Amino acid sequence: MPHAAKPSARASAAILASRLVGESRPGGGLSAIIESRLATDAAGWLSPRRTRERGTVLASTVIEASGLVKYFGDFRAVDGIDISVPQGSVYGILGPNGAGKTTTIRMLLGIIDPDEGTRSLLGSANPRSVSDRVGYLPEERGLYPGMKACEVIAFMGALRGLDWSAGRKRGAEMMEQVGLSRVVDEKIRKMSKGMAQMVQLIGSIVHRPELIVLDEPFSGLDPVNQGRLEALIGEERARGATIVFSTHVMAHAERLCDRLAIIAGAKRRFEGTVDEARGQLPLEVRYTPGDGAARLDGLLPAEATRRGDSFRFPIEDHAVAAWLTRLVDSGHGVASLSIERPGLHDAFVHIVGSDAVRDDAAMGDAK
Numbered sequence: 460m461p462h463a464a465k466p467s468a469r470a471s472a473a474i475l476a477s478r479l480v481g482e483s484r485p486g487g488g489l490s491a492i493i494e495s496r497l498a499t500d501a502a503g504w505l506s507p508r509r510t511r512e513r514g515t516v517l518a519s520t521v522i523e524a525s526g527l528v529k530y531f532g533d534f535r536a537v538d539g540i541d542i543s544v545p546q547g548s549v550y551g552i553l554g555p556n557g558a559g560k561t562t563t564i565r566m567l568l569g570i571i572d573p574d575e576g577t578r579s580l581l582g583s584a585n586p587r588s589v590s591d592r593v594g595y596l597p598e599e600r601g602l603y604p605g606m607k608a609c610e611v612i613a614f615m616g617a618l619r620g621l622d623w624s625a626g627r628k629r630g631a632e633m634m635e636q637v638g639l640s641r642v643v644d645e646k647i648r649k650m651s652k653g654m655a656q657m658v659q660l661i662g663s664i665v666h667r668p669e670l671i672v673l674d675e676p677f678s679g680l681d682p683v684n685q686g687r688l689e690a691l692i693g694e695e696r697a698r699g700a701t702i703v704f705s706t707h708v709m710a711h712a713e714r715l716c717d718r719l720a721i722i723a724g725a726k727r728r729f730e731g732t733v734d735e736a737r738g739q740l741p742l743e744v745r746y747t748p749g750d751g752a753a754r755l756d757g758l759l760p761a762e763a764t765r766r767g768d769s770f771r772f773p774i775e776d777h778a779v780a781a782w783l784t785r786l787v788d789s790g791h792g793v794a795s796l797s798i799e800r801p802g803l804h805d806a807f808v809h810i811v812g813s814d815a816v817r818d819d820a821a822m823g824d825a826k
């Protein structure tokens with residue numbers, strides 16, 4: 460459970476927030492992102508209307524959204540999206556660039572209001588009233604460069620009611636957990652982008668929220684840090700937290716998610732488990748004949764493709780046994796054979812359509 464809000468922690472966080480925002484005025488060193496974020500935090504997260512709902516009986520879903528619509532001017536950025544996130548699950552929001560993932564997340568958290576539809580967060584129709592119980596890593600990254608990692612984490616925890624020294628101590632433990640203990644007393648400006656991102660992530664969850672929402676948490680991290688983040692997500696789930704994250708890298712979603720929503724062109728195209736998404740495609744046969752034959756008349760369907768000595772083609776589950784019998788009867792033998800369901804990457808391309816997959820580099824990571 461989250462820690463009780465201590466006036467002293469909130470007061471010191473508020474003082475620090477106003478100091479930092481003050482420092483960002485002409486002559487100060489803060490970026491616009493930090494400035495607006497701290498200003499928002501100071502105004503919203505420290506608001507007295509934020510009450511801790513201790514003893515609340517958790518519903519079996521932590522997020523329920525129905526028919527969410529958001530316009531930017533005349534542009535319909537989110538078009539009737541439904542999302543239901545079970546408590547204790549890891550839930551992925553997947554989609555190509557510009558699909559509407561961030562806009563959806565921002566509506567779910569109450570950062571912006573939908574033009575149509577309803578949403579409920581941790582049982583509340585007013586998402587900001589439960590923000591103490593949520594940890595949020597926004598897509599925009601940025602931390603005050605003059606602060607040390609341990610101070611940033613304690614500060615972010617204090618904004619959510621965590622005692623400053625408890626935040627510092629827990630932050631140091633979490634930095635060790637992700638292999639960054641050597642930079643815990645280092646200033647942000649001396650850190651790599653990836654390290655600073657991990658610090659921001661830890662600061663977002665140091666107050667042990669029930670719900671963790673991470674917008675593109677893997678982007679900008681090297682493979683080692685991506686692995687550490689995957690481990691951290693697993694540990695947060697093990698402690699009972701619900702985790703929602705957005706991504707367009709399928710490999711993370713495939714390994715981590717219990718359920719996922721695929722969004723493309725502002726609409727939800729799929730909702731279900733990873734296996735259900737993969738189940739949208741038939742099995743795929745990859746076969747290399749033992750006799751090196753180049754023509755296998757009668758054994759391969761017309762849509763079979765050839766790469767080197769190997770053939771590849773889709774097959775329906777019910778047709779596998781009959782095809783294997785034909786293979787044995789053909790006498791061509793087997794140099795190699797696999798019959799597998801295509802992965803989430805292929806299912807994603809199938810569901811959203813290859814035209815919608817514009818970020819080839821990111822998608823390539825899924826292979």
Ligand SMILES: Nc1ncnc2c1ncn2[C@@H]1O[C@H](COP(=O)(O)OP(=O)(O)OP(=O)(O)O)[C@@H](O)[C@H]1O
Pocket residue numbers: 531536554555556557558559560561562563598707
């Ligand atoms: N404040 C805004 N004003 C105008 N258009 C916006 C605004 N925010 C988002 N959009 C547009 O809405 C669409 C959805 O944006 P959104 O950031 O939600 O997509 P996304 O799926 O998170 O994309 P990415 O993976 O690239 O971050 C995009 O076309 C984007 O340009």
